[in-house]
Amino acid sequence: MHExxxxxxxxxxxxxxxxxxxFNKIASISVRVGKASGVMPEALLFAFDAMKAETIAxxxxxxxxxVPVSGYCDACRADFTVEEEFILSCPYCGGSSFRAQSGxxxxxxxxxxD
Ligand SMILES: [Zn+2]
Structure with missing residues (x-):
């Protein structure tokens, strides 16, 4: 299991x-997970709850x-974010020459x- x-x-x-x-006790952990990381937040929470028991957490x-998936378009120079897990094309000009920035x-x- 990946998570x-x-x-x-x-x-x-x-x-x-x-x-x-x-310190000897962890109160909370905050993580940033990119939508394109392939990690399901629900699965991460489930695995965390199952695995933390024997630890100081x-x-x-x-x-x-x-974190949403974002990119920069080389053709129209737009910074953009997408709802999907992958960038297929620039949402502004439809170009396929882009660089992924986050996700x-x-x-x-x-x-x-504590
Ligand atoms: Zn563009």
């Missing part, structure tokens, strides 16, 4: 960070911020410790 390995590494990072700050909540990230943006 389980992601949650495993998120927990590793969070636990390490928490201990480095001198047992009482922690997971907040997920979804693939998967980062911890905030960690609250």
């Amino acid at each position: 389980a390995s992601i949650v495993g590494s998120l927990l590793d990072i969070a636990v390490k960070e928490c201990r480095e700050r001198g 047992a009482g922690a909540s997971l907040a997920i911020e979804e 693939r990230e998967l980062d911890i943006i905030e960690l609250e410790v």
Whole structure:
């Protein structure tokens, strides 16, 4: 299961960070997940709840911020975001010469410790 390995590494990072700050309990973890990362937020939450039990994050909540897919068009120089998981063409000029700007990230943006 894809999400389980992601949650495993998120927990590793969070636990390490928490201990480095001198704390022993994680209150909450906020992550930013790009819509094009292939990660389902529901599956991530499910895996997190299942895997946190044996860790210092047992009482922690997971907040997920979804990042839309965005791109920059080389033809008309527009910055744009799309609702879909993939950019097929520039929504302004229909061109196919674009660069993806965001949507693939998967980062911890905030960690609250007790
Ligand atoms: Zn364009």
